[in-house]
Amino acid sequence: MPKKRSKSEQNDKVKVIPEPGPSELVRAAAECEPAVFAHVLANSGTREDAEDLLHDAVLTMHNLAKKGKLNLKASPGAYLLGICKNEWLHRLREKKRHQQVTNQHPVEYKAEDPAEAEWRQAELHRLCVEKLDELDEPCRRLIELDCQGVSLKEIARQLNYSYDYVRQKKLDCLARLMRLIREDKRYKDLI
């Protein structure tokens, strides 16, 4: 009679799937896009909803991988598809709940689930990138370079501005970016 493997022996035999890098994530997103879109469109969603969902899913995976919390048991594409399907149904339920119940107790629905917090953060990240890309190029570059640790002096040299001008422009650009984000109705749902 064959010897029954212990659980630890079984776990040793499970194939370890390496954490996906950014390019693998993009490839996985492209692969599972038709399936995700079909699921969302078949469940009261639009193409835009599907794109946003998949985008958030990829960013969520990326963030989890960075924190070492990603535990892949399937290919990145299959994992993406799974979490997209779950998250879409969750979003539908939330939408329905908000429609049925007035905002008497908004705190009651605040996300406490850590997985949901990851999703919310991914959505906020996506919103930030979207609004960053709406800025004109000098502003966008200035903010990115500054946030990536480049000194203002070096930024002034790269952008061919004076140091004082760059210092003031950075604040103006940040103010504009924050205003763009705050004015987006999605932001209110995320904070």
Place this chain on the structure above:
Amino acid sequence: MDEIQKIAWIDCYLRGDLEEDEKERFEAQYRNDPEFAKEVDLLREIRDVAGNKDLLALSRNLKSTFKSLDTAPGTLKPSKLISLPLILAAAAAITLVIAAVYWFRTDPGERPLAPVADQPKGIQHSIEQTSPGDSINNPGSISPDRPIKPPSEKNYLALARSYYKSPDFPADNTQRGNVDTFPQSVIQQLYQLYAEALRIQSANPQKASETFQKALALSTSAPDSVSRMARYLSAHTRYQLGLYDSAARDFEFVSKVDNPEQNKAKWYQALCLLSSGSEKNSQARKLLEEIATGPSSAHKSAAQELLAKIQFR
């Protein structure tokens, strides 16, 4: 404290540049003022996102992937459950279009506008100058009998395409002294796919389009070490597929970094903007003016010529 001063203060705190007493004052305000706390949290998120090159690249790559999958010909689209009201609405829209075309056909002075923008639709019959790329984008879709309105003054798609000349990418990238290396080099694969698509473009536009699609999928998955060249190739591939907006973005990327294709990328970016639609014409004009008045380059005289044509059309 006005908005700018507040942001400066928050920025200093997040960078760790505040003195101890100032830091305590800041944190007290953060605890006691929820609106102020939201501002701080927002700026913190912005700094985290804008400072994270991987995340920025990932997010932008995703957007362009979705766009290319959305607009490229021959892409498999997910099947949709179409509801009856939607079918009726679509039928009504089609009826209106047919009626409009019929009405235009009977009036010699009126013709429907040819479509422009980032959709791969050809406008072969009203424009004398066509390029091979148009036939890939919409093979056989415009019948000789369908009347096509001549392009409006601001439609420069065909003019731009007449100036486009695909670079002759070598099959072996080592000849260019390219420092990008990768097992079975990604760049080499891209060159091969691109060259193959160009070669069969006239004879088999559908197959060429599929090959361009493969090149595009490969180029968007290229690792960072080859991204510059991959972006340049990806830009040309997108142009060939009629994806002018995303091609312009890729050319812009290449034009901003120091590399052998930098100057050419600017020229191609201008052509893409010109092809994108009237709303991008002023940007295209600005770029062409920079090339036309700048130092000597391969495309300087072409830029001058094109500028003159745009101004007088």
